[in-house]
Amino acid sequence: MDGASPRIDVWIMRTDRIDSPAHGRLQTLLSETERNDHDRHAKPQDRVLHAAAHALKRHALSARFDVKPSAWSFTMNAYGKPRPSNGPDGADPRFNLTHTPGLVAVAVSNGIDLGLDAETLDPAHATLDTAMAFAHPSELRTLDPASPHFIGDFYRLWTRKEALAKATGLGLSLEVRTLIFADEIDGPWHLEEWDEGPHHRMALIVETKLGSPEIRMHRIEPTALT
Ligand SMILES: CC(C)(COP(=O)(O)OP(=O)(O)OC[C@H]1O[C@@H](n2cnc3c(N)ncnc32)[C@H](O)[C@@H]1OP(=O)(O)O)[C@@H](O)C(=O)NCCC(=O)NCCS
Numbered sequence: 001m002d003g004a005s006p007r008i009d010v011w012i013m014r015t016d017r018i019d020s021p022a023h024g025r026l027q028t029l030l031s032e033t034e035r036n037d038h039d040r041h042a043k044p045q046d047r048v049l050h051a052a053a054h055a056l057k058r059h060a061l062s063a064r065f066d067v068k069p070s071a072w073s074f075t076m077n078a079y080g081k082p083r084p085s086n087g088p089d090g091a092d093p094r095f096n097l098t099h100t101p102g103l104v105a106v107a108v109s110n111g112i113d114l115g116l117d118a119e120t121l122d123p124a125h126a127t128l129d130t131a132m133a134f135a136h137p138s139e140l141r142t143l144d145p146a147s148p149h150f151i152g153d154f155y156r157l158w159t160r161k162e163a164l165a166k167a168t169g170l171g172l173s174l175e176v177r178t179l180i181f182a183d184e185i186d187g188p189w190h191l192e193e194w195d196e197g198p199h200h201r202m203a204l205i206v207e208t209k210l211g212s213p214e215i216r217m218h219r220i221e222p223t224a225l226t
Contacts, residue, residue, distance in 0.1 A: 005110055006210040011060040011218045012105045012196060015052045018222050026051040029058060029069065029225060045101065052222060053097050053104040059225045060106040063218075065093050069226070081169040096166050103200050113207040115166030117159045121199055126154040134161050136180045152201070157181060159203035160191065167205040 018026070026048075027035060034054045041047045058069035066088050075085040087093040092111035097104065098118045107116040131143055135157055143153055161176040167189065168174055190213055193203040206213045 006112065006206075006208075006213045007110070008112070008114060008204070008206055008213045008215045009060060009064055009108045009218060010105065010116070010204060010215060011056055011063075011108070011220060012103065012202075013052060013056050013220050013222060013225075014103055015048055015222070016102050018048050018052060022222050023048050023051055026055045026222065026225065029055040031070075031073075049099040049101070049104060053099045053106070055222075055225050056104055056220070057095060057097050057106045059220075060108045060218075061093055061095060064108050064110070065091055067093075077169050079169055079171045079173055081166070081171065098166075098202075100200065103196065105196075105202065107204055107206075109206070112210060112213070113167055113169070115163040115168070115205045116202070117162035117166060118196065118200055118202045119155050119159050119162075121151055121155055121201060123151055126151045130154075131157070134158060134176045136177055138180055155201040156193065156203075159193065159201050160205075163191075163203040163205040164189065167207065 027038065030038060030051060038047055038050045041050055058072055061067065061072055061084065062069045067086065073085050074082045076082045084093045094112065094114065095106055095108045096114050096116045097106045098116050100118045100120045102120060103118055105116055105118050107114050128143060128145055131140060131154060135143065139157060144150060160181050161179065165171055165174040165176055188208050190206045190208050191203065192215055196202050
């Protein structure tokens with residue numbers, strides 16, 4: 001069993017080929033609580049994302065820690081950030097998950113706080129009005145809707161801030177509009193960011209108390225989950 005280490009495992013799964021039988025199979029991998037949460041989603045596509053994300057979460061945690069996928073249980077902080085409430089002796093399993101149309105992803109660590117965000121590039125959503133909800137005034141001035149880079153710039157900022165809000169565990173309670181997000185973040189955080197194919201942007205923010213993170217990427221098909 002690995003002790004606390006700066007290693008982060010990032011698991012990414014495409015969801016666009018999950019048909020009805022595959023969706024049904026993913027649901028069998030969920031706990032009763034997760035199935036109830038699943039059933040509360042009204043839209044079929046949100047149910048697929050929920051089942052895929054939480055089945056992947058169990059798979060990703062069990063790939064790192066010696067606990068069966070079905071045996072994990074979870075608790076959450078005051079802002080809704082979940083974390084495992086069980087695990088092998090001496091280990092401190094942590095994770096963060098994200099879902100967006102077409103993709104789910106989970107980052108797993110041992111003893112390190114982290115936040116992961118994936119967004120689908122959507123020109124209809126990328127507007128200055130929307131950016132006002134999360135960008136600092138000085139960041140807003142760098143966003144030019146007439147630029148061919150606008151959508152990329154918009155989602156780079158969005159995913160960075162969302163990942164930071166998730167890493168701190170504060171979620172929406174973090175005043176992201178007051179933060180100016182340079183390429184290097186002030187404080188004990190490391191930023192990784194990338195395009196996941198042509199339609200998605202992702203950002204991962206990791207606490208650096210154990211040194212620079214070693215990031216291992218795993219891309220997996222839904223059929224590989226057990
Ligand atoms: C809950 C929140 C943390 C992310 O929600 P979201 O947009 O649905 O994003 P994601 O799919 O990336 O993440 C959802 C998952 O984060 C986890 N999560 C929930 N609360 C969290 C918190 N406080 N901190 C970290 N992770 C949290 C959960 O696992 C959740 O999935 P689940 O509900 O299926 O268990 C919250 O910050 C939010 O709603 N943000 C969107 C607000 C926005 O406008 N952002 C603009 C750019 S900053």
